[in-house]
Amino acid sequence: MLQVAFGQSKYFSDNLKQNVERGIRQKLRRGEWLTKAPFGYVNNVKTRNIEPDKLKSRLVVRAFKEFATGKHCYESISQFLAEHGVVTRNGTPLSKCAVSAMLCNRAYLGFVKHHGEWYDGTFAPILSPTLFEAVQKVLKTRQKPRKSKIAHPFHFLGFARCGECGSMFTAQYSTNRFGAKYSYYRCTKKFGVCGQLYLQEHALATQLKTLLQSVSLPREEILKMESKINEWENKNISSRGSDVQNLKDKIRGNQEKLDKLVSIYLDGDIERKIYLERKDLLMREKASLLESERGFGQQRKNWVEPLRSFVLSLKECADLEKSENYLEWKTFF
Ligand SMILES: [Zn+2]
Structure with missing residues (x-):
């Protein structure tokens, strides 16, 4: 008897699981948001979907616009949001992590997330794809540590190739006989034999200036x-x-x-x-x-x-x- 009961409860729980899964799939098919609305949206009980919150969605747009200028870090965006009353449950400004998650949240494009995968949603997006992509671009440049700027104050490092052999240029410091430090550039000669000599920064600058002059117009x-x-x-x-x-x-x-x-x-x-x-x-x-x-x-x-x-x-x-x-x-x- 007991076994039958167990068997039945297993049957019920399997059934329940299947029903829940079916419900989720149906909601996904209808493009409905599945859980609590992300920041910027509110749940609408009637439509069983989410919709942009009038005020909060504008804050999302403002935050994205600010970040897209490239003048911000996560902290300053978190500060900006805090000034407009967007804080954690404890009343502290959002963490860097939360800001970074917000800046790449595809829900603002009108997508629905389920098990780490995004689907088309039917609710109104908060952001234009143009603004969203502009922010992704800024985020991408942030990901790369810009060590070249700190470690090497060489102005022209990492953008020129040797005209003779095609290897990248590298830069070095040297001191002249009067003890003055100067920077110079040279071919890395990665591709083998190359007859190019050293080039001082001002000499490289002169070459670049000639190039600038050749394309500039009155x-x-x-x-x-x-x-x-x-x-x-x-x-x-x-x-x-x-x-x-x-x-x-x-x-x-x-x-x-x-x-x-x-x-x-x-x-x-x-x-x-x-x-x-x-x-x-x-x-x-x-x-x-x-x-x-x-x-x-x-x-x-x-x-x-x-x-x-x-x-x-x-x-x-x-x-x-x-x-x-x-x-x-x-x-x-
Ligand atoms: Zn070379």
């Missing part, structure tokens, strides 16, 4: 280019149809890739870690594509912005040539 030429761009832009508004089609193809291609990825994962052909990484990239790409599709009406032609920024860089170049700020030169090159 101001009136730049102005002419800018007005030409405006003209092209106006003419090209009519040919937008094909771009929309192009975008549609890309969106379809992205969906096909996603489907294929899921199917090879289900076949057991790739590891879960790789699957999750690729899926994350594809889903974010999809969000960005859908964003540009939505914004197409107002958006300027996709080539206009790159061309404009190119002309802007010519302008910048003309200014740089006059300055002697080597770090700015390096960034520009």
Whole structure:
């Protein structure tokens, strides 16, 4: 008798587990958030989903915008949030860890998380993919320890290759016969024989200046280019149809890739870690594509912005040539 009872309770608990799993799958299929709303959202009992909290969602946007400027660290964002009343249960500012988790939380893109995997949600996203990706870019540069800046105050380290053999350049200090310290650069000769000699920093700077001069243009030429761009832009508004089609193809291609990825994962052909990484990239790409599709009406032609920024860089170049700020030169090159 007892055995039967045990057997039954095992049956019930298995059944319960299956039901819960089924419930979760159904919620996922409907794009509903599964647990307590993440910061910035509130749970809506009626829709059984989450929705942006009016005030808190604006704080999320502000925090992302601030961080995207690149002028912040986790602490200053935590400070910023604390000033607006966002603190831990104990009343202390959020930890660095919490801030870093918030800055890459895909829930703000409208995705749902379950067992470490992200799915499409049906609730309103708080952030535009553009802003989200801008923050991811800043986060990525933060991940790399920038030891070169601290350990080597060489202005042109790590960006030039030898023109003769293609090896990277390295920098060293030396002292001249008057006891003055100076920095010089040389080919690492990693690829074997190379006849290049040492190059002092000012000599390298002179070469760079020549390069700057060769691409910089007089101001009136730049102005002419800018007005030409405006003209092209106006003419090209009519040919937008094909771009929309192009975008549609890309969106379809992205969906096909996603489907294929899921199917090879289900076949057991790739590891879960790789699957999750690729899926994350594809889903974010999809969000960005859908964003540009939505914004197409107002958006300027996709080539206009790159061309404009190119002309802007010519302008910048003309200014740089006059300055002697080597770090700015390096960034520009
Ligand atoms: Zn070389």
